């Protein structure tokens with residue numbers, strides 16, 4: 001095998017591909033030199049929206065982000081993966097769990113997780129029932145993770 005290719009391969013710690021994978025830059029840091037939490041949060045929001053797109057193609061807005069837990073810092077240059085699962089499809093809302101992981105020292109580190117709710121809205125910005133291609137609920141929320 002070509003060793004240069006082997007050195008950039010990433011682990012498969014999750015059964016699915018991440019909704020987003022990014023490398024963060026010095027411009028994304030806080031005063032400590034680690035990645036600013038708001039940057040991670042914005043990618044969590046984006047990854048959640050990507051996940052909702054698997055359920056419905058309707059326009060959605062973020063109504064709530066809860067239980068954001070920053071468990072470990074993220075450093076400049078690390079590859080950050082945002083894994084998503086749909087946990088609930090309601091009447092007008094879709095709730096998504098996001099797990100954020102980095103590959104560091106030959107292991108996958110779970111750095112952040114969050115639960116987000118999106119609401120399907122009509123052209124006037126009012127909630128409208130979710131028209132789902134299917135009721136995609138592929139993960140019961142696991143509090144112990």
Ligand SMILES: CC(C)(COP(=O)(O)OP(=O)(O)OC[C@H]1O[C@@H](n2cnc3c(N)ncnc32)[C@H](O)[C@@H]1OP(=O)(O)O)[C@@H](O)C(=O)NCCC(=O)NCCS
Nearest residue numbers: 061062063064089090091092093094117119121125126127
């Ligand atoms: C999203 C918005 C249209 C919802 O309007 P609303 O009148 O509050 O909606 P409702 O009270 O009818 O709730 C709609 C759904 O959202 C859910 N919901 C409302 N607030 C919630 C919250 N804080 N967390 C989780 N779910 C919430 C309700 O349970 C309901 O779900 P269901 O229909 O599946 O049962 C409105 O709040 C809004 O425009 N917010 C701004 C959104 C935005 O701009 N986001 C970008 C970031 S600033």
